[in-house]
Amino acid sequence: xxxxxxxxxxSRDEELYRSIDHTGPGFYLAAAxxxxxxxxxAFQYVNQLRTGLAVTGMNQPVAWGFYIxxxxxxxxxxxxxxxxxxxxxxxxxxxxxxxxxxAEVITAVVLLIGGLHPILDLGRPDRMLNIFMWGRLxxxxxxxxxxxxxxxxxSTVYLYVPLIPDIAKLRDRGTRPRWLYEFLSWDWQGTPRQxxxxxxxxxxxxxxxxxxxxxxxxxxxxxxxxxxxxxxxxTIFGPYFVAGAIFSGIASLMVVMIVFRKVYHLERYLKPxxxxxxxxxxxxxxxxxxxxxxxxxxxxxxxxxxxxxxxMMYKLTGPYAFPFWLMVFLNFVVPVxxxxxxxxxxxxxxxxxxxxxxxxxWLERLIIVVPSLSVTSVDFPSHPYWPSLTEISIFAAAIAxxxxxxxxxAKFFPLISVWEIEEGRELAIRETSERIASYLPDDxxxxxxxxxxxxxxxx
Amino acid sequence: xxxxxxIQGLQFLSICLMWAFAMGVLVFIVWLVLVAARWNDALNWTxxxxxxxxxxxxxxxxxxxxxxxxxxxxxxxxxxxxxAEDG
Numbered sequence: 024x025x026x027x028x029x030x031x032x033x034s035r036d037e038e039l040y041r042s043i044d045h046t047g048p049g050f051y052l053a054a055a056x057x058x059x060x061x062x063x064x065a066f067q068y069v070n071q072l073r074t075g076l077a078v079t080g081m082n083q084p085v086a087w088g089f090y091i092x093x094x095x096x097x098x099x100x101x102x103x104x105x106x107x108x109x110x111x112x113x114x115x116x117x118x119x120x121x122x123x124x125x126a127e128v129i130t131a132v133v134l135l136i137g138g139l140h141p142i143l144d145l146g147r148p149d150r151m152l153n154i155f156m157w158g159r160l161x162x163x164x165x166x167x168x169x170x171x172x173x174x175x176x177x178s179t180v181y182l183y184v185p186l187i188p189d190i191a192k193l194r195d196r197g198t199r200p201r202w203l204y205e206f207l208s209w210d211w212q213g214t215p216r217q218x219x220x221x222x223x224x225x226x227x228x229x230x231x232x233x234x235x236x237x238x239x240x241x242x243x244x245x246x247x248x249x250x251x252x253x254x255x256x257x258t259i260f261g262p263y264f265v266a267g268a269i270f271s272g273i274a275s276l277m278v279v280m281i282v283f284r285k286v287y288h289l290e291r292y293l294k295p296x297x298x299x300x301x302x303x304x305x306x307x308x309x310x311x312x313x314x315x316x317x318x319x320x321x322x323x324x325x326x327x328x329x330x331x332x333x334x335m336m337y338k339l340t341g342p343y344a345f346p347f348w349l350m351v352f353l354n355f356v357v358p359v360x361x362x363x364x365x366x367x368x369x370x371x372x373x374x375x376x377x378x379x380x381x382x383x384x385w386l387e388r389l390i391i392v393v394p395s396l397s398v399t400s401v402d403f404p405s406h407p408y409w410p411s412l413t414e415i416s417i418f419a420a421a422i423a424x425x426x427x428x429x430x431x432x433a434k435f436f437p438l439i440s441v442w443e444i445e446e447g448r449e450l451a452i453r454e455t456s457e458r459i460a461s462y463l464p465d466d467x468x469x470x471x472x473x474x475x476x477x478x479x480x481x482x
Numbered sequence: 483x484x485x486x487x488x489i490q491g492l493q494f495l496s497i498c499l500m501w502a503f504a505m506g507v508l509v510f511i512v513w514l515v516l517v518a519a520r521w522n523d524a525l526n527w528t529x530x531x532x533x534x535x536x537x538x539x540x541x542x543x544x545x546x547x548x549x550x551x552x553x554x555x556x557x558x559x560x561x562x563x564x565x566a567e568d569g
Contacts (some may be wrong), residue, residue, distance in 0.1 A: 155510065158510075173535065177538065184545075187553070202485065202489060206493060209549070215556075217557065220548065224546075224548060
């Protein structure tokens with residue numbers, strides 16, 4: 024972390040403040056459109072509150088539909104951020120610097136949206152309050168509430184702490200609202216003591232956030248796996264969900280990066296090398312996802328247990344065959360065939376593959392949640408599930424809320440960590456100097472010439 | 483100067499709210515343990531989950547408090563701050 028300048032001065036990273044300093048008509052137009060979508064969804068939800076869950080496509084036996092699918096989907100995407108950011112930071116991956124902030128914002132925004140979905144699924148949301156009085160902590164549903172709240176708290180803190188030096192930069196630039204930056208910067212001046220405090224806190228949070236993130240999606244899988252429902256009662260659901268979450272998280276991160284790179288002209292910071300590295304990670308996760316999917320289905324198939332087989336055939340050849348095979352195509356065939364060759368690993372192709380993976384992972388959640396409920400072991404006719412306009416518009420509203428949240432963040436804070444970029448430059452100069460100095464002869468007392476060659480106060 | 487007092491007040495309030503949230507969660511967890519004990523409803527599991535969850539909230543709140551206080555203490559004295567001889 025470099026020393027904060029007292030006087031505002033033009034930084035070489037001025038374009039990182041562009042989204043804060045300039046608000047063009049495009050911003051207002053996009054915000055207005057997203058608000059329309061959001062309020063339409065909100066209107067539909069109010070209608071659902073007044074009329075009841077009859078306005079949704081959910082009925083017996085499919086009592087969990089779009090809301091729970093989207094809940095699992097959004098919480099999965101939240102792994103884009105904190106987990107990826109924490110792992111890259113912990114490994115000291117230098118290419119992480121322009122990526123981590125965006126990843127952390129995705130987590131915080133998506134968790135807020137995803138965490139609300141179980142409430143949308145309730146016909147009487149006021150009864151949520153009963154949890155405070157008579158909740159059962161041994162129920163996986165309540166583990167979910169606790170884990171998501173803990174993850175949201177940890178992720179928000181993990182987003183905020185590394186943001187403090189950049190907030191202080193905005194304060195020193197005199198950006199409005201000044202009181203907000205003054206309030207959030209906690210007198211940050213970049214003194215050695217302050218840097219030490221921040222670094223220690225970041226190290227602790229990095230270590231804390233990884234198990235919390237893993238636990239969140241494991242616990243979500245337990246909601247399904249702890250039941251005896253065919254297609255859900257599986258021992259690999261924990262790692263399967265975590266792998267799927269990281270997979271969809273990386274894909275969404277790349278979509279967001281490519282879109283904001285284009286919108287805010289961040290080509291100088293988000294270079295092809297960043298996308299190439301992330302796409303390699305995506306490729307690995309595609310292979311892991313396929314392996315776990317294969318394991319999940321092959322064990323079910325070999326057991327020949329009738330109810331398990333019914334559900335499986337319902338997915339593979341029944342009404343859900345199209346989404347199932349489309350999922351396999353988008354999550355495995357497309358990434359492997361396009362990302363495994365360097366020639367096709369271009370930014371437009373990566374965008375195409377990432378969007379495909381996001382859709383494919385949403386289909387995976389659909390394939391997990393609905394068919395197990397559609398095929399009943401009791402004498403009850405099987406029903407494919409179709410979402411209603413209410414559910415579709417609330418899903419659209421959730422996506423609009425995500426975009427609005429991200430845009431709002433970009434309006435007040437830099438989407439790329441300025442101090443980390445500066446620190447990276449400083450480190451690059453220092454490491455190069457040290458390497459070159461190590462080839463040079465030592466001085467007469469046998470000391471290295473490093474001290475003379477290391478530039479001070481760069482960045 | 484007046485503005486600065488307001489901001490310091492807000493900062494103090496944010497620490498209080500953060501701890502109120504963490505303590506609220508802890509009270510909630512303790513309450514659920516008591517409910518489980520009262521109805522003899524899988525108390526061991528409830529205790530196990532409580533012991534896993536409670537430290538996470540405390541660590542997050544503790545870390546943020548450490549950051550806030552550490553940054554305040556580590557900041558150089560401002561020119562507009564009253565000196566000791568000013569009374």
